[in-house]
Amino acid sequence: MSGGFDPLHPRDVDLPTRVPLKGDLSTGDVAISLDDAKIFAAPADAGDLVQWRLQLTAWRDGARKRHGEPTRYNDGAAAWASRCFTVAQVWLWDELFFDFEAQRFTPERFLADARERFGGLDGIVLWHAYPVIGIDDRNQWDYYNVPGLADVSAALRRAGVAVFLSYMPWDIGTRRSGDDAAELTAAVRRLGADSVFLDTLKKADRSLVAALDAARPGIGLEGESKLSTDRIADHTLSWAQWFADSEVPGVLRARWFERRHMQHHIRRWHRDHAEELRAAWLNGVGVLVWEVVFGAWVGWNDRDSATLRRMVPVQRGFHRWLVDGEWTPLTVTEGPVVGSSFDLDGIKLLLLANTSDTDAKHQLAGTGWDPLHPGDTSEVITVPANGIAAAVQVSAGAVVPGEIAAVQTALAGEPAVRNSSFRHRRARRLSAPPWPGPAAPAAFSAAAVSAVTVPAGEYTLTVRYRMRETGMYGGAPYVDEWKPLSPRLHDQRTLDRFVTLPRPVHVAAEEVSEAEYARFLDAVGEHAEARDPERPATKVTLARAREYAAWAGGRLPSEDEWQLAAADPGFRRRTPEVWNWTESEHSDGRTRFVMLKGGSAHRSRGSNWYFDGGVQPPEFTAKLLLPGLGLDASASIGFRICRDQSDDGGGPQ
Structure with missing residues (x-):
């Protein structure tokens, strides 16, 4: 600990923001201050939930007037980002991604491992230069000038995996080869990238956005950490990095403002990802899987990997509910079990999470329930310790969506796992x-x-x-x-x-x-x-x-x-x-x-x-x-x- 900062605990700037239950949150200084929140904290008293939701809605309506409607999300070319739930960050020379003996890339091996352990990937950040850049005069673009890398990108995209490149604006002390925007757009074209991760940047300069749009219509821009509300309009993705949540999980401000905006929860040094997984689950967003942080092994434990395998079939299968349905945060707050619902076309999707270290039961109210995870019934769901569960309720007269059976089939072999021990690797x-x-x-x-x-x-x-x-x-x-x-x-x-x-x-x-x-x-x-x-x-x-x-x-x-x-x-x-x-x-x-x-x-x-x-x-x-x-x-x-x-x-x- 140095200078009063405890690295094991969130800084003040990381903490969730309390939402006033009184006053007009559509305008004024308080409303504007909420524009800067990371997570809107859940109220301490469950009796305040109805008013809390009304205040969140008032803030969103006012923020839309202040910052405008994010029309970029209406562009079909940009729609892929809202489905990009699970992204891995991979060092180009990760031994699962590159065979040193054969000196060739092995993206198929990396994807197979991800399917087995995480339920597959929707995107990969090809990390290339840091932490080796600077040893000589080579710049960040030189490190993307790799034989066969365009073929790797093409193979990933054929597998349905979006390709992210990394842009490092801090690279100013190596050889100069051209304007950053020109170099980055050239790399995007050469490698067929779908998105750009903005290393150390929360948002890109608007001129860079325009250049990248011209290079690849619908390109995704993903900022690191908190994205300002006014830039959600032209950044379809962002990291939810170092976002501390309330004891009862709260609501992600960027996601509440625009449901089609994709965030990826990430705490890069943690060996326990239960908290960010349940926050992502209840908010209908994704996670970043980052097992090798610039050469340091911080691999995921079996429990959290299994939780992600139980999450992604539901998120992918019920994508329409997550982006278009009526989202009611915290419809369930019963002891350690919390849940949110998403209603669309007479179908209610209920997502549940357990904040405790022991399994918990949740009694489903009403009829027409169909559990999505194996072992549950239409009356009672078991929410595993520090894990998640889901069920769907079909209203009388509603058409039963095919997504229910498809997701149940995908989840049939995915039981909960309790082992949260860390898997060490010794060099x-x-x-x-x-x-x-x-x-x-x-x-x-x-x-x-x-x-x-x-x-x-x-x-x-x-x-x-x-x-x-x-x-x-x-x-x-x-x-x-x-x-x-x-x-x-x-x-x-x-x-x-x-x-x-x-x-x-x-x-x-x-x-x-x-x-x-x-x-x-x-x-x-x-x-x-x-x-x-x-x-x-x-x-x-x-x-x-x-x-x-x-x-x-x-x-x-x-x-x-x-x-x-x-x-x-x-x-x-x-x-x-x-x-x-x-x-x-x-x-x-x-x-x-x-x-x-x-x-x-x-x-x-x-x-x-x-x-x-x-x-x-x-x-x-x-x-x-x-x-x-x-x-x-x-x-x-x-x-x-x-x-x-x-x-x-x-x-x-």
Whole structure:
């Protein structure tokens, strides 16, 4: 806790807004202040619900007069957004989305996993640049210039999944290649995107909206966190990020203003999503599934995954009721069970949620009820602990909609699940693959390279790093925190590593030079122009750096060996200084990352979101998420090699 802010609890700005039960809420300062709410809090006394609903309606009528009717939603090209209930945010190089061994994208594998665990996806945000951007001069558009990515987008859209691109307005310190609006619209056209996620922005500049509309009619714009009421008209989606609810779930202001506006509830660091799921359920909106937050694993538990599987068939099947029906919030407030209803064409859709840790029963009043979830009856519904349930009531004389049977069939194999334990993932260090190629000439072997020796022994290393959302070696950095703020976000931290070297290691005194690397390229049959013998070789992928090291009779040093060697006076840096690859590639099964050492002369300026830059002391370590298809090659990364001393003490081997 710092400066009075407790990261485990909502800030004042995140709290729900109380709705006055007296006074005219259609106009005046109080009404205007409600335009800025995240969630309208439910009244503490159930006896006030009728008046509360009247006041919400008065506010909405007044807000429509103040801000105008959101006519964009009448455009058929934009209608898809109101059906986009479940969206996943995926790092392009997530190991479920990309096969590192085959070096190809596997969107079909990602979608299959989502169908099994979440009931399928309606959209995917293709996250591409942060947190690696800034390591060199490449801009955010360069990171979307990926071979095969347009084919991935096309495959997703054929599967009925909308494609979202990410726009980072804070990217101002990398190379300039054109106006942001022109670059973004070009990417939308090239990749066939349906929507744009506005990273760090609540809303887009109106000129950007116009440019994107021209590029893709009906394009969705999704702001991060609270969207102002006046911009609901041209942003068909928004995040409900860091929205604290009242004890009895309240009403989302943006959704109440325009029923066709889609919001996605998200608390990125939480291991328990029950609260945002029930808020989304009762408001008829969606959720964001984000299991790998910029390299940190925060996967969903079995209970919440099952809850989402029980939600989405109802939401998709009864979409018309959610956007066109008469919405009556909190028609049920019985102990831990709360519910809202949506009436259309003589059919009442009742959505129920349980706010407690134990199962609860709800008695259905009246006749004509048809439960949607397995195991329930036309009289009593079981609402599972921290879960949801639904039923439909058909009025006398009303036509029974086909949606009832279709949804019941979809839900037949979806019982509630009670296990809410977190599924940990442990990162393991990966070994370099064997090198089947030729060996370097004896005169150019690692034994002939000037080196410093790290003796065998046990060491305690102090490692310094900047805390980012990637975390460090393992585990999410902000578990169950509400919103990490500075100084917790991007602060400098220290940890100790306990290292044992079983034998001495000889680490090259300098990075491999351009000229040395050119000899390797010639040896493997790739033509290389004459290179500088003093500058470090760069734009070399981790795989290629490993191949060079093996060709030269050695390997890459681990980050610990690199740090220990750097303490030797003979350890040198070529210029311009560059980060060094290390033999410290890790994977937790979803994210691959590598530890870099040394820092670089390059520094991208203008935002704290950029990768670490500048020359760093030996104890500093940076965690780089590993991209595929050669994108890990960087003008700011070089490498040096090392060799282990033989067991008999007879020198390097």
